[in-house]
Amino acid sequence: MSTGHPLTGAIRIPPIFPGGVAVSDLCVYDAEGPDGLAGGSPHLHTASGEGFVVTGGIGEVHTLSHEGAAIHPLAPGEVVYFSPGTVHRLVNRGDLRLVVVMQNAGLPEAGDAVLTFPTEVLEDADAYAAAASLPEGDADLAASAARRRRDLALEGYGQLRAAIRDRGPEAYAEFQRRAARLVRPRVAHWQQMWERTVAAETNRTRDQLASLAEGHPGLMGDATVVRADPVPGPRRFGMCGRLQTWRWPST
Structure with missing residues (x-):
């Protein structure tokens, strides 16, 4: 919710998370797939980069890109990130848990x-929407x-x-190209969100840097702290695991 400035009364919009990213806490699925590996559904993001900060357990992220196939080991303290269009699949070798940082929050x-x-x-x-x-x-x-969704994605991943x-x-x-065609109907809405x-x-x-270049505090006059509320209820089922x-705050 927007609030008034304590000194001027002007409407102030709560800041979004730094860098315009979103964060979630992920417990990677531990159920085995058809190939005997436990983990999530392989997928790509069409417009957003993604980063993993490993906070517990061990595992891997398997990727496909124009550079070919690769396996990246994951252990506490590791940070791995990749750009849009990279197919990635998390594999859980034992209690794998991550903080996921997503570009373009929303x-x-x-x-x-x-x-x-x-x-x-x-x-x-x-058919895609149903699956x-x-x-x-x-x-x-x-x-x-x-x-079922994970297993169907693994079937296509093998293909x-x-x-x-x-x-x-x-x-x-x-x-x-197939992925781009699938998301095309949503892009106008994404552009508005972005x-x-x-x-x-x-x-x-940009405006703040211009203010600082002139010796003015600019946005510092609106300094504030925001606490995000956890979504209530059990962790939701994501593509790679259970998510918190x-x-x-809305903007």
Whole structure:
């Protein structure tokens, strides 16, 4: 909620998290998939980079990019991050827990991610939506649906890896084009979200630097502290594990 400035009474908008990012606490799934590895659903983000700060346990993040396939070990204290378009899959080797830092706060929750479902699902927007969605309200049903979603994504992930081995980088670029087509209907909404959050923060920093260059305090006159409230209830089922998220002040 916006509040008035204590001295001037002017309307002040609460700041978003520094850098316009979002954070969540992730306990990576420990149920085995069809290939015998425990972990989450392989997917990419179409507009947002992502970072992991490992806080407990051990595991790996498996990635696919134009540089090929790679496995990055994860242990407490490790920090790994990657740019949009990188397919990533978390593998839990024992109680893996992360703080996840997402670029463009809000976009990942608005459908920025695309799972590596088989081609026939990726080519059908309705089929993709049905396969990607999880039921609400019943934790057991949601857990079962999350496993089915993970297993279907692993099926497509295997197909994608095979296609890359057979046809090289073009197979990866083809998958990215399918992902772009899937999210295209949402982009106008994302642009609005980005303009009023990340872009607005960038503009405020530009103006602040201009104020400081003239010797004025600028935004420092609006100094404030914001505490985010945890989303109530049990951790939600994410693509990679059970998530604790927070409610951020609206802008």
